[in-house]
Amino acid sequence: MKQTDSIVENVAFNLVKQAVVYLPDDVKASLRKAYAEETSEAGKTQLKTILDNLALAEKHEAPICQDTGTFVFYVKAGADFEGLDCVEEALTNATRKATFEVPLRPNAVHPFTQKNSGDNTGKGIPQVHWELVSGDSLELTVLAKGGGSENVSVLGMLNPSEGLQGLKRLVVDAVIKAGAQPCPPTILGVGVGGGADAALSLAKKALLKPLDEANEEAEIAGLEREILEAANMTGIGPMGLGGKTTVLGVHVDWAFRHPASFPVAVVFNCWAARRASAKINADGSVEYLTHKKRPR
Amino acid sequence: MATYRLKTPISEAQIRKLEVNDVVYLSGTVVTARDQAHRRAIELLQKGKALPVNLEGLAVFHCGPVMKKENDSWVAVAAGPTTSTRMEMVEDEFIKGSKVRVVIGKGGMGKRTSAAMVKYGAVYCAFTGGAAVLAAKAIKHVKGVEWLDLGMPEALWILEVDEFGPLVVAIDSCGRNLFLDVAKKVEANRQRIYRKLGFQP
Numbered sequence: 340m341k342q343t344d345s346i347v348e349n350v351a352f353n354l355v356k357q358a359v360v361y362l363p364d365d366v367k368a369s370l371r372k373a374y375a376e377e378t379s380e381a382g383k384t385q386l387k388t389i390l391d392n393l394a395l396a397e398k399h400e401a402p403i404c405q406d407t408g409t410f411v412f413y414v415k416a417g418a419d420f421e422g423l424d425c426v427e428e429a430l431t432n433a434t435r436k437a438t439f440e441v442p443l444r445p446n447a448v449h450p451f452t453q454k455n456s457g458d459n460t461g462k463g464i465p466q467v468h469w470e471l472v473s474g475d476s477l478e479l480t481v482l483a484k485g486g487g488s489e490n491v492s493v494l495g496m497l498n499p500s501e502g503l504q505g506l507k508r509l510v511v512d513a514v515i516k517a518g519a520q521p522c523p524p525t526i527l528g529v530g531v532g533g534g535a536d537a538a539l540s541l542a543k544k545a546l547l548k549p550l551d552e553a554n555e556e557a558e559i560a561g562l563e564r565e566i567l568e569a570a571n572m573t574g575i576g577p578m579g580l581g582g583k584t585t586v587l588g589v590h591v592d593w594a595f596r597h598p599a600s601f602p603v604a605v606v607f608n609c610w611a612a613r614r615a616s617a618k619i620n621a622d623g624s625v626e627y628l629t630h631k632k633r634p635r
Numbered sequence: 636m637a638t639y640r641l642k643t644p645i646s647e648a649q650i651r652k653l654e655v656n657d658v659v660y661l662s663g664t665v666v667t668a669r670d671q672a673h674r675r676a677i678e679l680l681q682k683g684k685a686l687p688v689n690l691e692g693l694a695v696f697h698c699g700p701v702m703k704k705e706n707d708s709w710v711a712v713a714a715g716p717t718t719s720t721r722m723e724m725v726e727d728e729f730i731k732g733s734k735v736r737v738v739i740g741k742g743g744m745g746k747r748t749s750a751a752m753v754k755y756g757a758v759y760c761a762f763t764g765g766a767a768v769l770a771a772k773a774i775k776h777v778k779g780v781e782w783l784d785l786g787m788p789e790a791l792w793i794l795e796v797d798e799f800g801p802l803v804v805a806i807d808s809c810g811r812n813l814f815l816d817v818a819k820k821v822e823a824n825r826q827r828i829y830r831k832l833g834f835q836p
């Protein structure tokens with residue numbers, strides 16, 4: 340289907356641009372609150388600079404950060420949406436186009452030859468995660484993931500007897516080890532169970548949840564609060580210069596595990612937590628979900 | 636905590652006045668350099684050869700910018716700092732050979748760099764990670780580019796900046812290192828957190 344093909348490409352292009360230029364409202368609100376509450380002087384300067392930078396990025400329609408990240412697309416595909424076989428190609432084309440037109444930093448490097456593809460596409464990139472659902476619409480979400488925060492990801496294959504204590508300790512240690520590197524204040528995605536790969540995928544996908552959305556499972560919501568409080572007791576602070584704002588939010592997701600394994604993954608998102616979503620209906624109409632008021 | 640407005644070339648005396656937590660706004664010439672540029676520069680310096688730009692009294696910026704060409708001249712689109720720890724093993728040699736006075740980056744640097752800063756008279760300034768548009772707007776003019784063969788992020792971009800900041804002095808020339816101080820406090824807090832969550836130490 341040529342037509343849905345170009346709609347998907349256009350929407351994906353708009354999402355990439357929205358994501359790298361405008362932070363979602365929940366993240367902005369959280370940063371503003373942090374600025375109001377931060378007591379460390381150096382930390383407050385950092386949060387002020389972040390807020391000034393966000394305003395400038397919006398004004399000039401320029402990417403918030405020079406590391407525009409690598410692109411991960413999450414596709415919630417209605418089985419009856421026409422042209423599913425062309426979606427991946429459309430996402431690749433949109434990424435390439437955005438690289439030249441926004442512009443984005445070319446961030447796709449061959450791991451063995453070090454050659455940069457120049458357009459943010461290549462084998463395995465952009466990454467596409469599929470979820471097949473019933474219906475005839477297509478929901479697209481893009482995550483622009485910076486390298487600084489990706490580099491401090493942690494996977495622990497815990498001994499199941501370590502239980503929740505082991506999980507909490509792993510996360511606290513990961514936050515401390517990461518220090519200033521992921522550009523705090525960060526958002527933590529914690530994936531529990533599944534297998535090694537599932538835990539990491541769940542952790543990364545958890546970063547898509549808005550900060551103002553509490554976990555629907557009360558016990559997990561409690562765990563998230565406990566981890567958040569502990570992370571902010573570290574004193575790492577904005578950009579590692581000291582202060583009480585180290586983490587803005589924690590999202591935990593889980594899956595059943597093998598009796599002998601207890602995988603726990605922690606994936607960080609920097610304060611530039613860039614994500615955008617839209618839904619394409621069967622009739623070709625588009626609803627932008629995260630950036631409703633933004634120009635496109 | 637004092638605020639300084641400095642202009643390059645910066646003298647050693649000016650640098651020796653700065654203390655950790657001071658805020659600096661910098662005007663003049665700043666040159667970007669990341670891992671590969673540092674390595675190439677040191678190779679040249681060790682052979683006694685000159686760098687394509689004389690860095691004496693200037694600032695080096697750990698940054699891989701997004702640049703675009705408009706009517707034959709380069710314009711900075713986004714130019715935030717990159718993680719400085721990647722340059723920790725080479726920065727001391729770089730400071731020694733290039734006589735650069737200010738190193739700008741994010742995330743801080745370690746003992747080796749601190750020692751070189753005491754010895755040669757230089758400071759490390761933290762610029763807010765990710766604040767790339769703010770940085771780009773302070774860049775008034777791209778004066779030139781060298782080593783573009785290393786790729787856009789790794790090249791030496793020679794930038795004319797105006798009131799670039801706020802930069803927080805995080806390592807001064809008296810050996811104080813804000814990041815190492817914070818790290819010490821964080822270590823102590825780790826034990827508090829462990830106790831609060833009921834872990835065995």
Ligand code: SF4
Pocket residue numbers: 404405406407408484485486487488520521522609610611715716717764765766
């Ligand atoms: S960690 Fe995030 S904010 Fe920091 S430099 Fe990377 S992408 Fe930018």
